[in-house]
Amino acid sequence: MVKICCIGAGYVGGPTMAVIALKCPEIQVAVVDISVPRISAWNSDTLPIYEPGLDEVVKKCRGKNLFFSSDVEKHVSEADIVFVSVNTPTKTQGLGAGKAADLTYWESAARMIADVSKSNKIVVEKSTVPVKTAEAIEKILTHNSKGINFQILSNPEFLAEGTAIQDLFEPDRVLIGGRETPEGQKAIKALRDVYGHWVPMDRIICTNLWSAELSKLAANAFLAQRISSVNAMSALCEATGADVSQVSHAVGKDTRIGPKFLNASVGFGGSCFQKDILNLVYICECNGLPEVANYWKQVIKVNDYQKTRFVNRIVSSMFNTVSGKKIAILGFAFKKDTGDTRETPAIDVCKGLLGDKAMLSIYDPQVSEEQIQRDLSMNKFDWDHPVHLQPTSPSSMKQVSVVWDAYAATKDAHGICILTEWDEFKTLDYQKIYDNMQKPAFVFDGRNIVDVAKLREIGFIVYSIGKPLDEWLKDMPAVA
Ligand SMILES: NC(=O)c1ccc[n+]([C@@H]2O[C@H](COP(=O)([O-])OP(=O)(O)OC[C@H]3O[C@@H](n4cnc5c(N)ncnc54)[C@H](O)[C@@H]3O)[C@@H](O)[C@H]2O)c1
Numbered sequence: 001m002v003k004i005c006c007i008g009a010g011y012v013g014g015p016t017m018a019v020i021a022l023k024c025p026e027i028q029v030a031v032v033d034i035s036v037p038r039i040s041a042w043n044s045d046t047l048p049i050y051e052p053g054l055d056e057v058v059k060k061c062r063g064k065n066l067f068f069s070s071d072v073e074k075h076v077s078e079a080d081i082v083f084v085s086v087n088t089p090t091k092t093q094g095l096g097a098g099k100a101a102d103l104t105y106w107e108s109a110a111r112m113i114a115d116v117s118k119s120n121k122i123v124v125e126k127s128t129v130p131v132k133t134a135e136a137i138e139k140i141l142t143h144n145s146k147g148i149n150f151q152i153l154s155n156p157e158f159l160a161e162g163t164a165i166q167d168l169f170e171p172d173r174v175l176i177g178g179r180e181t182p183e184g185q186k187a188i189k190a191l192r193d194v195y196g197h198w199v200p201m202d203r204i205i206c207t208n209l210w211s212a213e214l215s216k217l218a219a220n221a222f223l224a225q226r227i228s229s230v231n232a233m234s235a236l237c238e239a240t241g242a243d244v245s246q247v248s249h250a251v252g253k254d255t256r257i258g259p260k261f262l263n264a265s266v267g268f269g270g271s272c273f274q275k276d277i278l279n280l281v282y283i284c285e286c287n288g289l290p291e292v293a294n295y296w297k298q299v300i301k302v303n304d305y306q307k308t309r310f311v312n313r314i315v316s317s318m319f320n321t322v323s324g325k326k327i328a329i330l331g332f333a334f335k336k337d338t339g340d341t342r343e344t345p346a347i348d349v350c351k352g353l354l355g356d357k358a359m360l361s362i363y364d365p366q367v368s369e370e371q372i373q374r375d376l377s378m379n380k381f382d383w384d385h386p387v388h389l390q391p392t393s394p395s396s397m398k399q400v401s402v403v404w405d406a407y408a409a410t411k412d413a414h415g416i417c418i419l420t421e422w423d424e425f426k427t428l429d430y431q432k433i434y435d436n437m438q439k440p441a442f443v444f445d446g447r448n449i450v451d452v453a454k455l456r457e458i459g460f461i462v463y464s465i466g467k468p469l470d471e472w473l474k475d476m477p478a479v480a
C-alpha cells in the first residue's frame with residue numbers, strides 16, 4: 001500500500017489530502033502538523049477551517065485511509081511520498097524583509113525529513129515557494145542522507161478558498177515539475193498516477209522543476225493583475241460616469257480576455273496574492289531585473305490605492321469626518337464562503353476608519369471576535385505567522401464591537417460598509433435597516449452586491465465601486 005504523508009494541516013494540506021484519500025481508497029494518507037489544537041480540530045466535528053463540502057469528504061475517509069496526527073516524525077518516516085504544505089509567509093525581518101518568502105518552516109520540515117527517513121522518498125513541494133527552492137531543499141535532504149534517495153517534485157496548488165473542494169475535484173490543471181533524469185521522471189510518474197485516479201491525463205502538465213515553481217507565482221501575479229486592472233478602471237469610471245460592470249462585461253466578451261476575475265472590488269485580499277507578488281518582485285530584483293520588478297509592484301500599489309480610495313470616499317461623503325460615528329462593517333473575511341481573514345481588505349479599511357476615530361460594529365458570519373481583534377492589532381506581514389508569534393490584542397480596542405447579526409451591526413449606524421460579498425447581504429431587509437439608522441444613511445458597497453436603485457428609492461445615499469456616482473457624492477473630492 002502506498003503511503004502519503006502531508007506536513008502542514010492548513011487550508012491546503014487538509015482539503016488536498018482529504019480529496020486524495022477520497023479518490024484513492026487504496027492509498028493511506030496521513031496529515032501531520034506541529035499544531036496540536038489544529039490536529040485535534042481535524043479529528044473533531046468542528047474542522048479548523050470552513051470550506052463548503054469539506055466536512056462530507058473528511059467524514060467519508062477519516063479513520064479509514066485518512067488520518068490526522070501530531071506525530072510528525074512517525075508518519076514522515078513511514079511514507080513513500082511526503083508532501084510539504086507548510087506556510088511560506090513574507091519575511092518580517094532581516095534580508096528581504098517585507099518582500100522575500102520566509103522559508104523557516106519549509107527548511108525545518110526538510111531537516112526533519114532528512115533526520116527521520118530510513119527509506120527512499122519522493123518529497124513534494126506543495127507550498128508556494130520561490131523559484132529554485134527545490135535546489136536548496138535537495139541540498140538539505142541529500143546532505144548526510146545515509147544513502148537514502150530523495151526525489152524532489154514541485155506540485156504547486158491552485159485551489160481557491162471557498163471553492164477548494166470543487167477546484168480539487170475538477171482542477172483546470174495539475175502541475176508537476178521534476179528533474180529531467182530517469183529517477184526524476186519516475187517520481188513524476190508516481191505522482192501523476194495518484195492524480196490520475198480522477199484527473200484526466202491531458203490536464204496533468206509535467207515540466208521541469210523551475211517552470212513548475214515559477215508558474216505558480218506567475219499564475220497568481222496574472223490573476224491579481226486582472227483585479228488591479230479592473231480596479232484601476234473603476235476609479236476612471238467614477239470620474240467619467242461609465243459603469244465598471246458594463247465595461248468588464250464588454251471587455252470580457254473578447255474571448256482572448258475572457259469574463260472571469262474582472263469584478264471590481266475594494267481590493268483583493270487572501271494569504272496568497274500579495275505575498276506571492278512581493279516574492280516575485282524580490283526574485284526579479286535579485287536577478288537584476290528592476291523594470292520587471294516595478295511592473296509587478298504596481299499591481300500591489302493599485303490594490304493599496306483602491307483600499308485607501310474607498311476609505312477616503314467614506315470619510316469625505318460623511319462631511320469629512322467619521323469621528324464618533326457608528327459605521328457597520330458587513331463582512332470581514334477576504335471573500336465569501338471562507339472564515340479566512342489573512343490580508344483581507346477589511347483590515348485596511350477598518351484601520352483607516354479607526355484612524356479617523358470611527359466606532360465600528362463588525363459582523364461576519366464566519367469570523368470570530370477574537371480573530372477580528374487580533375487582525376486589527378497586528379502588524380502588516382505578521383498575519384501568516386503561527387499564532388504564538390503574533391501580537392496579542394490590546395484591550396484598548398474600545399472603538400470596535402463585534403456582533404452576530406447584520407441588523408445589530410447596523411442599528412443606529414450612520415453608515416454601512418459591505419466588505420465581503422456574503423450572499424446573505426444581498427437579501428437583507430434594507431427598509432428595516434434604513435428605518436433603524438441615523439439619517440442621512442449611507443451604504444458603501446465594496447463588492448457591488450446591492451441593488452443600488454432599490455436602496456436609493458428607500459432613501460440611502462449609495463456608493464458602489466466604479467458605478468455612476470450618487471448626486472450627493474458628485475462634488476466630493478475622492479482623492480486617495
Ligand atoms: N490558502 C490557500 O488557498 C493556498 C492555495 C494554494 C497554495 N497555498 C500555499 O500553500 C502553503 C500553505 O498554505 P496554507 O494556507 O495551507 O497555510 P496554513 O498556515 O493554513 O497551514 C500551514 C500549516 O503548516 C504547519 N507547519 C508549519 N511548519 C511545520 C513543520 N515544520 N512541521 C509540521 N507542520 C508545520 C502550521 O502549523 C500550519 O498549520 C503556502 O505556501 C501557501 O502560499 C495556499
Ligand SMILES: O=c1ccn([C@@H]2O[C@H](COP(=O)(O)OP(=O)(O)O[C@H]3O[C@H](CO)[C@@H](O)[C@H](O)[C@H]3O)[C@@H](O)[C@H]2O)c(=O)[nH]1
Nearest residue numbers: 157158159160161227261262263265268269270272334335
Ligand atoms: O474578480 C475578482 C476576483 C477576486 N477578487 C478578490 O481577490 C481575492 C482573491 O480571491 P480568489 O483568487 O478567489 O481566492 P484565493 O483563495 O486567494 O485564491 C487565489 O490564491 C490561491 C493561493 O495561491 C491560488 O491557489 C488560487 O488559484 C488563486 O485564485 C479575494 O479578496 C477576492 O474577493 C476580486 O476582487 N475580484
